[in-house]
Amino acid sequence: MSATRKKLRLDPIMCVGHGLCAELFPERITLDDWGYPIIDPTPISPALEEHARRATDACPTLALLLERERTR
């Protein structure tokens, strides 16, 4: 059985530390001492997907990605 769940991933090169994502999705995204996001790697439950989507959509540099992850 293979189900697909979603996971947040950051392109640290694209990210310039606007920090909007942490405001919109504090459940999984915090900021480090320099204002760059630290992403919690745990998969996103369907209940939280809406929030995650809002965070990725808000990133001005499109550095935050919501990706499918394969699980067994």
Next chain:
Amino acid sequence: MTTLAEPFADGETDVARLLPRPPAARLVDHLARLGTPPSSGRELIGEVERAGLRGRGGAGFPTAIKMEAVRSRGARLLQGRKPIVVANGTEGEPLSAKDKTLLVHAPHLVLDGMVAAARAVGADEGVVCVERTATPVVHALERAIAERRNLADGITLRVAPTPARYVVGEETALVNWLNGGDAKPTFTPPRPFERGVDRRPTLVDNVETLAHAALIARFGAKWWRSAGTETDPGTMLVTLSGVARPGVYEVPLGSPLRHVLRNAGVHDVGGVLVGGYFGAWLTPRQAAMVTLSTDDLKVMGAGLGCGAIAVLSGDTCPLAELARVTQWLASQSAGQCGACAHGLPAIAGAVQHIADGSDRDASAEAAARRWLDMVAGRGACKLPDGAVRFVSSGFTVFAEHIAEHRARGPCAAFDAPAVLPVPRPEESWR
């Protein structure tokens, strides 16, 4: 696969598989030593797998798996995007000299490896990358490639002289530069095996890895495994510094580190750095017990890395060394990722406070430890992770020195001349 006679026997601590004595820079000498290379093909991948060859560029990834990934990718792709082989000889690690030594002493062995690897993955082109500041190496390769014109092995070879900076040797940085961009790492995926030089499936292997592949192609896996141990087969080039006779040595894997060091002359060990500035510090006790094996080193939080091993004697100030090298590592950031661009200088500043005795209330140490946790795993490349390993293991191994500096200020050796090298890199990324 073995049809040729073995031209050399393996001694216990004195092996000359990769580094012939005298050197074999010229094709005639190379062929006289090893004979004509067999015209191997795809079956080399299986032989490399049976040999158990792991990459010698630092990460220790199984070479056959990468070869097969490039090959199958190339076989599936249409539009004539043939795979290409990139031999990584950039060696930006200041403590390592093994790749440059190998390329000068036995360039044809590396080129044979590139040809064999190219045939195995279905490539018809190979590029060998070396720092353009290393002119003798660039010339040795140009001469060697020119000499091979009549070999007619069907593979086009060339040298690419790269900018000289630490992260240039990271595989995505190398590919980006070969594609005309800056020699800075790029976000993955795609990894080079998926889409590399000219968008082709690209095999990036360290030059030493390819030299081993050339020997496996000639003499087979069984012979190759006759040096080393069951779990860590083969030999490895190590660069030793801080010993009486520093330099590049070829040692069977699994050798006790203490034998390797004793051979090169060692006395008064304060700490041993294994794996270069990407590596981990060992206490003298650990260094006396460990063997050059992946599993053994892993238990101590270390790894073979690129094989650079530096002994710090008991009369140097390890904290002054730690501070200087951390500062240098921070200066090597490509400045692309927030955690690396800001975190490494912050950590370096804190280490400087610890070293110069000004961290009386241990706040700098606490901050450094928090930042080490904070930056790990957050770069596009592994530079931050390497710096974290270097500093964290240093904190552990030199804990007594830290306490001393805090209580009494820096030791007498603090202002002594620097031991660990921090070269001035080129400015340009192109």
